[in-house]
Amino acid sequence: MRRAEFPNPEEQCPDLRAGRQAxxxxxxxxxLSTPAPPPAAEIEPELEAGRFWSxxxxxxxxxxALLWAPExxxxxxxxxxxxxxTCWLTAAYILLANGFTDGFPYRFCGSRSLHGFQxxxxxxxxxxxxxxxxxxxxxQASLRQPSFLxxxxxxxxxxxxxxxxxxxxxxxxxxxxxxxxxxSRALPxxxxxxxxxxxxxxxxxxxxxxxxxxxxxxxxYLLDRTVALAQHSxxxxxxxxxxxxxxxxxxxxxxxxxxxxxxDPAAWGPLEPSLRSLVTALGDLPSGTPWDIFPTAAFxxxxxxxxxxxxxxxxxxxxxxxPMPLEPRSAPREYRGDFFEVFxxxxx
Amino acid sequence: MTRRRSLGLLGMSDSGKTxxxxxxxxxxxxxxxxxxxxxxxxxxxxxxxxxxxxLRNVYPPHTPKGRVTAFAMPLSWAGRKETIPxxxxxxxxxxxEIDRIFTDRDAAWTxxxxxxxxxxxxxxxxxxxxxxxxxxxxxxSPPPDEDPHGPRWAHLRDEDAEPVTETPKRLSGEDPEAYxxxxxxxxxxxxxxAVADPKENVHPPTAVALVEVLQFVRHERGLCMGxxxxxxxxxxxxxxxxWDAVHEDWQKLGPDPFVERHFPLLYDFMCTNxxxxxxxxxxxxxxxxxxxxxxxxxxxxQSDPERMGELVYHxxxxxxxxxxxxxxxxxxxxxxxxxxxxxxxxx
Numbered sequence: 001m002r003r004a005e006f007p008n009p010e011e012q013c014p015d016l017r018a019g020r021q022a023x024x025x026x027x028x029x030x031x032l033s034t035p036a037p038p039p040a041a042e043i044e045p046e047l048e049a050g051r052f053w054s055x056x057x058x059x060x061x062x063x064x065a066l067l068w069a070p071e072x073x074x075x076x077x078x079x080x081x082x083x084x085x086t087c088w089l090t091a092a093y094i095l096l097a098n099g100f101t102d103g104f105p106y107r108f109c110g111s112r113s114l115h116g117f118q119x120x121x122x123x124x125x126x127x128x129x130x131x132x133x134x135x136x137x138x139x140q141a142s143l144r145q146p147s148f149l150x151x152x153x154x155x156x157x158x159x160x161x162x163x164x165x166x167x168x169x170x171x172x173x174x175x176x177x178x179x180x181x182x183x184s185r186a187l188p189x190x191x192x193x194x195x196x197x198x199x200x201x202x203x204x205x206x207x208x209x210x211x212x213x214x215x216x217x218x219x220x221y222l223l224d225r226t227v228a229l230a231q232h233s234x235x236x237x238x239x240x241x242x243x244x245x246x247x248x249x250x251x252x253x254x255x256x257x258x259x260x261x262x263x264d265p266a267a268w269g270p271l272e273p274s275l276r277s278l279v280t281a282l283g284d285l286p287s288g289t290p291w292d293i294f295p296t297a298a299f300x301x302x303x304x305x306x307x308x309x310x311x312x313x314x315x316x317x318x319x320x321x322x323p324m325p326l327e328p329r330s331a332p333r334e335y336r337g338d339f340f341e342v343f344x345x346x347x348x
Numbered sequence: 349m350t351r352r353r354s355l356g357l358l359g360m361s362d363s364g365k366t367x368x369x370x371x372x373x374x375x376x377x378x379x380x381x382x383x384x385x386x387x388x389x390x391x392x393x394x395x396x397x398x399x400x401x402x403l404r405n406v407y408p409p410h411t412p413k414g415r416v417t418a419f420a421m422p423l424s425w426a427g428r429k430e431t432i433p434x435x436x437x438x439x440x441x442x443x444x445e446i447d448r449i450f451t452d453r454d455a456a457w458t459x460x461x462x463x464x465x466x467x468x469x470x471x472x473x474x475x476x477x478x479x480x481x482x483x484x485x486x487x488x489s490p491p492p493d494e495d496p497h498g499p500r501w502a503h504l505r506d507e508d509a510e511p512v513t514e515t516p517k518r519l520s521g522e523d524p525e526a527y528x529x530x531x532x533x534x535x536x537x538x539x540x541x542a543v544a545d546p547k548e549n550v551h552p553p554t555a556v557a558l559v560e561v562l563q564f565v566r567h568e569r570g571l572c573m574g575x576x577x578x579x580x581x582x583x584x585x586x587x588x589x590x591w592d593a594v595h596e597d598w599q600k601l602g603p604d605p606f607v608e609r610h611f612p613l614l615y616d617f618m619c620t621n622x623x624x625x626x627x628x629x630x631x632x633x634x635x636x637x638x639x640x641x642x643x644x645x646x647x648x649x650q651s652d653p654e655r656m657g658e659l660v661y662h663x664x665x666x667x668x669x670x671x672x673x674x675x676x677x678x679x680x681x682x683x684x685x686x687x688x689x690x691x692x693x694x695x
Contacts, residue, residue: 052453052454052457052564052567054453055450055453055560096613097553097555097556097612097613098612098613099608099609099612099613099615099616101612107616107619107620108613108616108617108620109573109574109616109617109620109621110559110563110573110574110617110620110621111559111563114450114556114559114560114563115450115451115560118553118556152573152574152620153620154574154619154620161574161576163573163574163575163620165573
């Protein structure tokens, strides 16, 4: 729904024109390759008059409404239990909020979950020493339904007016473990949004990946599921960022390879077995699907500095594409109560 | 009957809103700036109260929680023929309201706030440099660069970090992002004290709370996220108060890079949600110094408060800052845009 001051909506909004034209023409086939750049329209879910968003993480209904807009990207942060997913999210917020964004090619444009981010990071502000836990674990008990954190970005260049909405998931690792174990049977309970995912962040505990062969296999199973999901839809290329978390614990043993050699498992020394397995799985992705490997440290010891955290987010923002929609730009009113409709509509 | 024009003031506690109102009235009443008072307002009491503090060489006290004071100033433009007088109205309130809106949301968004959001021709956002609540723990420091072999990873390899300078320095280019103050560059491995007691409430950081309230204001005006309102429809003046207290190196750089460096979230939000022409950054010194400093107060006592202080801004985005003794300029710019600012062609 367009909500503001546009005296001539058709002239100022290419999408509206495109939508009108599409309605009068035969529907073109869904593009398989990189589509045209997303439009400069501003779409938001309709809110009740006088009522603001809660500010906390979005529930499935709010997220679903937002996902009807094609400029919304759903990035699923995956990984087993205690693999640094919440720490990565928190560190990303702290970096953005503090403007420590060297090399990040986007500007913060807004958020419907500032309160949620703030609450997430409060424990980090109170962290009193290097040996205690920095953030509480996201558990099945603390989270029973999917929740999404929202950020909006614009490119740093003033010439590009496009707004991209990003929904980031913060889910318990057990849900992903269940998915790896049970496959699609596990989706309806907690992860029904997965088919709508635009990009995946797979959190891999770097220290564990060096030391624990069983853990390596668990990560591989999860990636196999992800690759299978990516194969399912040819309409959308879903990039995968392998996020090596807690890298500070091994950085002295495993120096960070140069940017040009990061996709070569042999460049990672003791991490090679783990990454070779993952790269093998990534070979089954649909041709042209972007993927990359990112060493990160959310709260690197001892100085608690986030390192490399925004790079995978920039990668997904840069490489995710989504076909232009033929449907109305905001969720039809009749779908409002069935938010999973949008999750099922992966080709939207 | 004169036309009524409303402005919204936005600022945390002790951000300088009340002091500015008092100083503004002294200026317009004594006709020393671009805006002049045409008469006394119907209700003179609120303006007399706040401005009298400045005349007695002290700052107005902190506005108590829950108190909202409405001000009205009958004004006209100085030196303009056939100028139409108008009444400038705005309200002052306790800065804790911003925190309360952030935490209590709809419950704290009163009808007064709705009116402030929708009726105002512009907003003045006050930031006080000495009272910045950062979103970060002081344990966190900025990454110097993105190079994996560079100093960003240096502390993890127990290598020495690059030397840090005490104050911002002007580098070869004009890149304000290159400046990092010492307190944000720990890099050493020593454990630092926690910045908050584990049971202490953490207040929302200054920029985060202000951005949220600005999002509410935009939502109330029917603006979607990232949508750019027409410049003449809605302007925002971001005012760094106590500009005289800012380090002189930052004073040389000006308010624009200062806000970009110290309030990056707010700065990015402004860049992405408003036209460039709709946002201006000002450095404001309402008194020209610190009234709590006895030596300055002595000087202040011997001066005209109506002529003390300064207003600093960048005439062009990359230009050097300029300073004027006229504190009415942000108001004029909010009402009429660039044409209200001094002509610098012969300067």
